[in-house]
Amino acid sequence: MNRRVLVAYATKRGSTREVAEVVAETLRAEGLEAECRPAAEIEDLDGYAGVVLGGALYMGRWHADARDFLKRHRRPLVPLRLAVFAMGPRTLAESDVEGSRKQLDNALAMLPELDPVLVAVFGGVVDPAKLRFPFNRMRVSDARDWDAIHAWAQDVAEQLQAEPAVALA
Numbered sequence: 072m073n074r075r076v077l078v079a080y081a082t083k084r085g086s087t088r089e090v091a092e093v094v095a096e097t098l099r100a101e102g103l104e105a106e107c108r109p110a111a112e113i114e115d116l117d118g119y120a121g122v123v124l125g126g127a128l129y130m131g132r133w134h135a136d137a138r139d140f141l142k143r144h145r146r147p148l149v150p151l152r153l154a155v156f157a158m159g160p161r162t163l164a165e166s167d168v169e170g171s172r173k174q175l176d177n178a179l180a181m182l183p184e185l186d187p188v189l190v191a192v193f194g195g196v197v198d199p200a201k202l203r204f205p206f207n208r209m210r211v212s213d214a215r216d217w218d219a220i221h222a223w224a225q226d227v228a229e230q231l232q233a234e235p236a237v238a239l240a
């Protein structure tokens with residue numbers, strides 16, 4: 072069985088990369104050969120059995136590198152198992168997470184031929200020291216729930232290793 076999995080990420084300030092790295096580590100612990108790389112650097116998907124794509128949300132849109140990744144690789148992605156995640160609401164309150172989920176769903180709706188096996192929204196990070204005016208007035212926050220991220224990555228590992236569904240005659 073091919074166990075090579077790509078964990079691709081699209082980040083501006085690094086918090087999505089940190090989550091992608093933890094996802095990749097979890098996949099490795101579950102027996103997969105996970106490579107964690109920036110989405111923009113991926114030229115082809117040759118040799119991968121599955122893909123996890125994570126991207127930050129900014130101003131209502133999923134990071135351009137994540138959107139471009141799906142567009143550029145949409146044909147090879149169709150037969151592969153794909154899981155996606157986005158970052159990140161300031162809190163894990165239902166209304167905040169739902170708002171971010173809608174933004175991610177809008178991006179995924181552009182490519183209806185892709186049907187991810189798992190989709191998640193994780194809380195985001197705000198570090199005003201890394202932001203310009205007026206965003207540098209935002210409060211420091213980190214809404215990443217590492218237990219939830221780890222548990223999601225374990226579900227991803229299970230989905231990526233599951234036997235293909237048997238078509239009913």
Ligand SMILES: Cc1cc2nc3c(=O)[nH]c(=O)nc-3n(C[C@H](O)[C@H](O)[C@H](O)COP(=O)(O)O)c2cc1C
Nearest residue numbers: 082083084085086087127130131158159171195196
């Ligand atoms: C200017 C700005 C705009 C943002 N817009 C959104 C948004 O529309 N939706 C959302 O869920 N998160 C939004 N966020 C939160 C980011 O997604 C969050 O900070 C994330 O952790 C950033 O990821 P990165 O460190 O990988 O760039 C925004 C953050 C900033 C600073």
